[in-house]
Each structure stands twice: as structure tokens, then as C-alpha cells.
Amino acid sequence: MRSRIEDVAAAAGVSMKTVSRVLNNEPNVRDEMRQRVMAAVEKLQYRPNLSARSLAGQRSYVVALVYNNPSRNYLMEIQSGMLDACRDHHYNLVLAPVGSPKQRKAEDLKVVFEHFAPDGVVLIPPLTDDPAVLEFLEQHEVPYASIAPKHPEGRIGVMMDETAAVLELMAGLVAQGHRRIAHIKGPPAHGACQWRYKGYRDALKKAGLEYDADLVVQGAFSFESGIAAGDALLDLKQPPTAIFAANDDMAAGVIRAACERGLAVPRDISVCGFDDTPIARHIYPALTTVRQPTSEMGKLATLQLLARIRTADAGSMVHVEHEVLFRESTQAPKGR
Amino acid sequence: MRSRIEDVAAAAGVSMKTVSRVLNNEPNVRDEMRQRVMAAVEKLQYRPNLSARSLAGQRSYVVALVYNNPSRNYLMEIQSGMLDACRDHHYNLVLAPVGSPKQRKAEDLKVVFEHFAPDGVVLIPPLTDDPAVLEFLEQHEVPYASIAPKHPEGRIGVMMDETAAVLELMAGLVAQGHRRIAHIKGPPAHGACQWRYKGYRDALKKAGLEYDADLVVQGAFSFESGIAAGDALLDLKQPPTAIFAANDDMAAGVIRAACERGLAVPRDISVCGFDDTPIARHIYPALTTVRQPTSEMGKLATLQLLARIRTADAGSMVHVEHEVLFRESTQAPKGR
DNA sequence: CTGTTAGCGCTTTCAC
């Protein structure tokens, strides 16, 4: 049978409460006691019982990943980073998909909270900015960390300078000689998309190129929406020489659209995406894109959350570096 | 504050234990009592406290998904199916990646068990057949369901007739006129690969084609291994006219290898994969492949597991249907 | 068929 706190107390010759104090890093324990307890814990291979702990105390040692319907790759990466952070801090991860069948986000959240009473949650786009979710969390006073929120002010979590990344990407296209560069926007609910769009406009201005509304179409982050957008752009009287899609899936759709009409990428049209998901490397030609350290972002967000759980005003909004990857799908335009 | 079982008992005018009986579907409760209790539960919005339940009882109402390093897409699908099943049965899912950094699978499992004491686990390839994991589970008498195990005898879970699927796929290639069909094998640790390989051999025999060892190369399920295998096959003095890769990622690698050397798919070489992961539809040309209902398999495996948790000899190995999808990456060979 | 009593293993008072 598993050893209990009582056994550890007996082995160390102290009371249960002292053991509890040591385990929870509480003050008011002499160093010598601490050592004795640690030794006994080690010797008996003692691990606290989670259920008992959360029943008696107020903490559950669980954090939840709350999400709506992000890209599967993205979710996977975040999840894996969170698992890393959790493992290191003896925390545990539960998944909280919300609003799946009936769109009752707050209801779904409530169920998760009733079951697991997580000590905090990590939010990822496009849910990071969902009013219903935020309201629920504020109301229940649950600490949360946000990944790539639209409005980072006063939040803790992690984000990347997406605008700067796009600026860099666009500068590369301009350097290759592109003058007519189109943009496929992502869903507006997705905070990052507005930054990417801003980067696009800023880059045009910086390069002295005029903004042309015809060259900007709305996508939905899906492969299919990329095909539709690509078709629309390639049908223009004066088509662009390069297309910057707000994510890789849509960029893959554009490549499909181009191939279907006999155009070669990048010879006839340059294409680039964003995110560096696996598809970026797997399609032919390999996509020029922006890598964001997604898994690390999951980890960092979790660390900020754990800090805040421990101390009410700890944790901050941390920034991570991007990396622009020029690959095969972009080159100087033909006419040059 | 949340209502407790005591409140429900008071509201229904019965004892706590009766409420408990109703909630756990135990026998020996009059229908009238049951109704009264249910009404009170509804009225008070009562939800049992998980921690208290698992502390007092023997069940944790948690199932774990135990995995090693499957394809991310695959994992995602399984996970989503499991979440469905769990939600329907008031169970909860925890993730148990094992052997990640230091390859101590049993150790990692133990940690998960100490924290969550899951009532059962679902195993997915390539871990389904891992001796260390199976031994741990048997030893601790933990019910488990297996997805696509190498040796289904006596197991519960879910599997697909992979051999039949390959037979069907290969028959399609033969019907198109292919006579030199190559195969890229998946990692041997992965149970399904032996069934896919068997299907390949059986199909050759059935079509009256000779088995040629040069046409079979070993892959590792990765895109990169697909490139390498594709290069090897295309370098042959007498290259194949069609290549059947044991999964989609490797098939994508083959397409890359072909494109790099200026060959067109399917004009110069037909390629097909297995699994119908998103990449199959997203690359150009779209891959001929075999769809397996992965998400449903996650759900079904969980249902079998839950049945077994409830009753020691319930649950079985269920079979799901495949679907062969002929898309753009295969056509009749040139020479014909 | 139903209710009472005693814990599950831990943390929290509150004494010392």
C-alpha cells in the first residue's frame, strides 16, 4: 500500500502537520526538521494523495487548457509545452474544450470547474479574447494566463511580436522585387490576425507601396478558405506576384489553387504563410513562413500561471522571439 | 457555495446514502425515491465533488490516455474521440505521455497513477504493444483498452482490418495497370505496419505479381524517411510505377523526392499513403489513401474501457470500417 | 429497500 503522511510523520519522529508544512513549503519549520522529513519522504517514496489534498485544502494542483477550435497542430504544441511545465512543478493538466456541440461556453467551463476545480487556466486563441469566458473566469476569481491575446494590457501570459515578424517577412519579399503583394486575412476573432494585417500595411508603407484593397481578401484559416482566396486573387485583372497568407493552411490552399490552374510556385507566383506548422515543410514547394515557438509558448504561459497561482500579483506578459524562414515557395517575380 | 450531497438528501427527504445510491446507479432503490432524488439534484444543480468521491470510494472517474510519440494528428483525433465518450459518461480524461525525456515508461506511468489513480487507460500505438507498459498495467490490475494492437487476442479495444484495406487499395492500383508496385514499410514496433505489409504481399499474390525485395524499403513513418525511401526506389534501375507508403507523411516525402528530381505525380509515378491525415488533402496532388475513423476509434475504445471498468468481464475488441479513397496521386502508368 | 456510522488522507484551525 502507498505510504501516508502519518507514516512519514512517524518515520521522521514529528507530527503530521510538520510534514504537511514541509511539503507545502510553509514557514515556521526548523531546518533540521525539514531535513528529517525530506529524508523520510525519500525513504518511504511518499507521494501525497491528490484527492485528499484538494478535498482538505483549497488547491487542486490542476491547471486547465481551455480552448475552442484552434488548429490541431497548434493545440498539440501548446499542450505539449504545458505538460512539460506541469511535470516540472508537480501540477497536472486537464483539457477543457468548450462550446463544441451546443456553443455553451460558460456551461462547459462550469462542468470542468465542478469536476476538477482547476487552480488556474491557460487560454489560447481564438478563445483568449472571448468575453463569455473571460467574464466567467473573472467572476469566479480564477487566475488565468493568455496566449496571444488581442489586448495584452493587464494580462499575464505570452505573446510574440507578430507585426514585427510580418514586417520582416514582407521586407524579404520586397527585397526579392515584389511590388504587388496580396494578403489573405485570418478570422477577425483571432487576435493575432489584426497584428499580422497591421504588419502587412506597415510594411507596404515602409516600402513606399500603395495599399490596394483588391489585394486583401478575408480567409478563415482553413485550407479551403485558402483555395477560395487564392482563386479570387489569381482571377484579378492584375494579379499579385506574391501572396502572404495569415497562416500555413491557407497558404497551402493558395498553392493548390495555383497548381490547379497550371501555375508553378514560386516561378509564377510566390506564396508565404505563417506559423511553420508541419505542412509548411511537407508540401512542395516548402513554404516560406514565420516560425513561432508554440510549444515553448505553452510552457511559458503555464509558468506565468503557476507563479500567479502561488502569489496573487506574480506573473507577467512575456515575449518570445519569432524566426522568419525563407524557403522554396518565394522567389523574385518573373517579369524582373 | 456548491450544494453537497447532504443538501440534496434534505431537499428530497431521504438519507445521504440513498442519494449516493441513485447517483451511482446502484440497485435497491424504489423508483419513487429515485425520482425524488433526481428532482432535488436538478433543482439544486448538484454535482458530486470528484475529490471527495475518489477519496472515499475506489473509483476516480478518470481515464488516462497513455502514449509514447505517435503522429500528432493521430493523437489529436484519438484524444478528441475520447473526450466525447468521457463527456457522455461523466468521466474525465488525463494525458499520460510516457518515456518522453528519459525513457522511463513505467516510472512515468507510476507518477500519473499516484496523482490521478485513473480507473483505466487507453493505449495507442506504438505503445499498445509495449511490454513494460503492459506489465505495469497487469501488475497493478488496471483495466485497459488497446487501439490497433499487434496481438488482439484477449484484449479489449478497437481495431480496423488493415490488411483488407491494403488489399483493396492495391487492387485499385493493379486495376489501373500497375505491375511494379513498391512498398515503404512503417516502423516494426508499430503493430499496424505488419498488417499493412501483409496486405501488400497478399495483394501481390492475389494479382499474380511476383514479390521483389528491391521494391520494399523500410521507413520510419516520418516525412524525412519518406524522402529517403522515395529516393532509393526512384534510383532503382527498374523503378516502380507506383509506391504505396505505410502512412501519409511518408507518401508526402515520396512526392517531395519525385518533385525534386523533376518527376510529376501521378504522371510519372503514382503514390499512395495510409491514414487520411489532413496532409493527404492539403498537398498537391491530393493523396490516394485509406481513411480510418481515428476519432471514432478513440471513442469506441473508451466505451469498451468504461464497460470493463463497470463490469470485470465486459467490453470486447470491436472492429471499425475503413474507406479507400482514390484521389489525384494515382493513375494508370505511362507506358500503357 | 433504507438509514447510521465511521472513515478515505490531507489541511486547517487553534492551542501550546
Add this chain to the structure above:
DNA sequence: GTGAAAGCGCTAACAG
């Protein structure tokens, strides 16, 4: 600084 006792909300064993 440390410890003893009293629950956290539920289920198990037993009594009715």
C-alpha cells in the same frame, strides 16, 4: 516552532 483535534464531501460497511 510545533502538535492535537476537527473536518473537507463522499462512500463502505453494517444495521435495521
